[in-house]
Structure formats: structure tokens, C-alpha cells
Amino acid sequence: MMENLAKDAKIFVAGHRGMVGSALVRGLRARGYKNILTRTRAELDLLDQRSVHHFLKSERPAYIFVAAAKVGGIHANNTYGADFIYENLAVETNIIDGANRADIDRLCFLGSSCIYPRDCAQPIKEEYLLTGPLEPTNEPYAIAKIAGVKMCESYNRQYGRRYISAMPTNLYGPNDNYDLNNGHVLPALIRKTHEARMRGDTELTVWGSGNPMREFLYVDDLADACLFLMEAGVEKGLFNVGTGRDVTIRELAETIMEVVGFEGEIVFDASKPDGTPRKLLNVDRMKDLGWAATTSLRDGIVKAYADFVSQSAEAKVLEERAVAIAS
Numbered sequence: 001m002m003e004n005l006a007k008d009a010k011i012f013v014a015g016h017r018g019m020v021g022s023a024l025v026r027g028l029r030a031r032g033y034k035n036i037l038t039r040t041r042a043e044l045d046l047l048d049q050r051s052v053h054h055f056l057k058s059e060r061p062a063y064i065f066v067a068a069a070k071v072g073g074i075h076a077n078n079t080y081g082a083d084f085i086y087e088n089l090a091v092e093t094n095i096i097d098g099a100n101r102a103d104i105d106r107l108c109f110l111g112s113s114c115i116y117p118r119d120c121a122q123p124i125k126e127e128y129l130l131t132g133p134l135e136p137t138n139e140p141y142a143i144a145k146i147a148g149v150k151m152c153e154s155y156n157r158q159y160g161r162r163y164i165s166a167m168p169t170n171l172y173g174p175n176d177n178y179d180l181n182n183g184h185v186l187p188a189l190i191r192k193t194h195e196a197r198m199r200g201d202t203e204l205t206v207w208g209s210g211n212p213m214r215e216f217l218y219v220d221d222l223a224d225a226c227l228f229l230m231e232a233g234v235e236k237g238l239f240n241v242g243t244g245r246d247v248t249i250r251e252l253a254e255t256i257m258e259v260v261g262f263e264g265e266i267v268f269d270a271s272k273p274d275g276t277p278r279k280l281l282n283v284d285r286m287k288d289l290g291w292a293a294t295t296s297l298r299d300g301i302v303k304a305y306a307d308f309v310s311q312s313a314e315a316k317v318l319e320e321r322a323v324a325i326a327s
Contacts, residue, residue, distance in 0.1 A: 003233035005033075005063070012037040012061035014046060014095055015068030019175040019219050020110055020168075024065050027223035037061050047087065052094040056102040063230060064107040066095050066148070071112075074137050074207075074275050076182040081140040088144035096151045100159055107163040108226050109152050111145040113215075113240070113281055114138045115167060123282035126167075126238045135276045149238055162235040166226050169242035169281050172300065173219035174307045185249065186216055189256050190301070190308050197262040204257065204264055207272035210250035215242050215280050218300035221293040228291045242281035243293045252297075259301050 011028060015021035016038040028036050037059060044055055046068050056064075070087040077084060092109065099107050116124045117132030129149070134142045152163035176187040183191070189206065196204050225241045247255075253266055286292070295303075 003231055005231055007032045008035050009033070009063060010035045010037055010059065010061040011063045011065070012056075012059065013065045013067060014039075014091075015066075017175070018067060018069070018071075019171065019173060019177075020069075020222060021065070021067035022175045023173065023219040023223035024067055024226060026220065027227050031227065046091045046094060049090075049094045049098075053098040053101060056095075056098040056104065060102060061104060062106065064095065064099055064104060065226060066092060066107065066109045068095075069110070069145075071141070071184075072177070072182045073184045073188060074273055077138040077141055084138075085140035085144050088141060089147060092144070092148040092151065096148065096155060096163065099163075100155050100161060105162050106230065107152070107161070108230060109148050109163065109165045110222075110226070111149060111165055111167045112142070113167055113169045113242070113279055114142045114276075115146045115149065116279075118276055122278050123244070123280040124240070125282045126240055126285060129238070137273060137275055153236070153238075156236050164229055164234055164236060165238045166222070166229065166241050167238060167281070168222045168225075169215040169217050169240075169279070171217055171219045171222060172304050174303070176219075176304060176307070178308050178311070185214065186252065186256070186301070187304065187308070189253055190260065190305055193253075193256050193260045193262045194305070194308065194312075196264065197260055201262075202264040203267050204253065204262060205267045205269055206249065206253050207269055208249060208274040209270050210253070210266070210268045211248060212274045212276065213246045213248050213278040213280065214252065215244075215246040216252070216297055216300070217242050217293060218295035218303070221295050225286060225291055225293075228289070232289060234289070237285075239285050240281040240283050241286060241293075242283050243297075244281070244283045244287075245297075246278070246280040247297065255298055256301055256305075259298065259305050 118135040120128045172186040177183040178191040
């Protein structure tokens with residue numbers, strides 16, 4: 001049953017400057033929604049419970065998308081586990097509980113496929129949640145996201161809310177973090193490959209064995225899925241959002257090399273961790289509702305690489321301006 005979302009309905013996108021939040025804003029605008037509510041961290045600290053509760057009671061958005069999160073790759077998760085579990089728990093707790101206190105009935109919580117057990121059967125179904133140990137390298141982040149899913153379920157049961165959870169696979173796209181230490185594998189590889197090409201390197205070193213398999217979803221497809229769930233009137237549940245297809249890290253690196261134009265050889269550093277051996281989502285629930293991702297991996301990487309080049313060019317201009325002012 002389709003839900004009648006008025007084009008002027010007030011919709012709050014928490015984390016609108018991030019990769020997922022900005023994709024949601026693009027998707028909402030493309031659909032003609034005119035009353036999109038956003039706040040920067042300076043305007044609203046989502047870690048501050050009192051401020052969040054006051055904001056939600058004052059603004060009373062009809063719909064909330066919880067895209068705000070502290071995210072990072074294997075290195076960041078291993079190094080800053082305390083920050084990951086605290087900040088993600090605080091943000092989601094403040095928003096979900098604040099929404100209920102403000103009598104806001106519709107909310108979409110964004111999580112991650114890392115909530116599932118490290119060694120569960122593939123492809124991963126939603127019902128596999130909490131059936132085994134998590135991947136140790138991102139356990140703090142995963143536990144925080146599991147808590148968000150369970151909060152939505154609990155508020156639905158106790159208060160009759162209509163809060164849903166969307167669990168995307170590995171995301172990439174505009175506004176991604178291309179940092180070599182704290183970024184996820186795909187954006188980090190885009191930067192690493194680009195810089196290797198610019199230096200004229202003959203080899204590209206990739207962490208791990210190259211054998212783990214990963215599924216990648218273009219972030220605008222995730223935004224489309226979340227808006228689809230809201231517009232379809234889905235009232236509860238956990239939904240995997242992915243493509244239903246995965247590739248090895250070697251295949252990913254080769255595709256990025258082709259897009260970037262790097263013609264050297266790949267060298268795998270087996271001393272670095274591989275992480276989860278395979279993480280492919282079962283997306284039958286979304287398919288049954290009538291939704292499927294539309295962006296191919298190569299097409300998405302082309303768009304992501306263009307975004308990286310654009311960010312790099314902008315950063316260079318700002319740096320040159322700063323030098324000119326200082327001199």
C-alpha cells in the first residue's frame with residue numbers, strides 16, 4: 001500500500017553532509033520534496049540529548065532519516081573502537097528516543113551489513129542477525145548499529161511507532177571519504193590507484209590477499225531504496241539493501257585500475273588483515289517489494305572517481321588560495 005507523502009511534508013535528514021545523508025537529500029529533491037530539514041553539527045550536536053530532544057519537539061518533522069554516523073574502514077575501526085561505539089550509540093539513541101517523545105511516527109534508521117555474524121551463511125538473510133559472533137575488527141560499530149535496529153523494533157512494539165531499519169552493503173559514491181587510513185576499501189583504492197598513476201608507479205599495493213569477496217552499492221541507489229520504503233508505506237522491519245552480487249577485492253582493484261587508467265601490476269600485502277571472508281546480502285525482501293539497485297559497479301566507480309577528482313581539484317584551489325593569502 002503506497003503512503004501519501006505530501007511534497008511539502010517536513011523531512012529531517014540527520015547527517016545530511018555525509019555520503020548517505022547527501023544522497024538522501026538529492027533523492028528527496030529529485031522527487032519534488034520541498035521541505036527538507038537539515039542541521040550542521042555546529043547548529044545541532046547530535047551527541048547532546050537535550051538539544052536533540054528540544055529540536056525534534058520544536059520542529060516536529062513528519063519523517064526522519066537517521067543517516068548520521070561515525071564510520072570508517074578496518075584501520076579506523078581497530079584504532080578508534082571506543083569512539084565508534086559511543087558516538088553511534090549516542091546519536092541513534094538521542095534521535096530515536098527523541099522522535100518518540102516528540103510523537104513522530106515515521107523514521108528510517110540506516111545501519112550496515114557488518115551487523116551480521118562474521119561466518120554466517122551466504123547470502124546473508126535478515127533473520128541471521130544475532131546468530132553468531134561478529135567480525136572483531138568492527139565489533140564496536142556493529143554492536144551500536146544492532147542496538148539501533150533493536151530500538152526501532154522495541155519502540156514499534158511498545159509505542160506503536162512505524163520505525164524501519166535499512167541495512168546497506170558496502171557503500172560508495174559522492175562525498176565519500178577517500179582517506180588512505182580511515183576510508184573504506186573502494187574509495188581508498190580509488191585514491192591509492194590515482195596517486196600511483198600520477199607518480200608513474202609500476203605497482204599497486206593492496207591490503208590483504210585479494211581473495212575476500214565484497215558487495216558494493218552506489219549510494220544513490222541506497223537513498224532510492226530508503227525513499228521507496230517510506231513511500232511504499234512499509235511500517236516495520238529490517239531490510240537488506242544491496243545489489244545481490246559480489247566481487248573479489250582483486251576484481252575490484254582491477255576495475256578501479258581500468259577506470260583510473262593505471263597500467264601497473266597489483267601486489268597484495270598478506271601481512272595486512274582481510275576482514276570478513278565474504279559478505280553478500282540476500283536482498284529478496286526488497287525484491288519482493290518491487291525494488292532493485294540500478295547502478296552497475298563499473299558505472300558507479302566511474303562516478304565515484306569523477307567525484308574524487310573534483311574533490312581533489314577543489315582542495316588544491318583552496319590550498320593555493322591559503323598560500324596566496326599567507327604570502
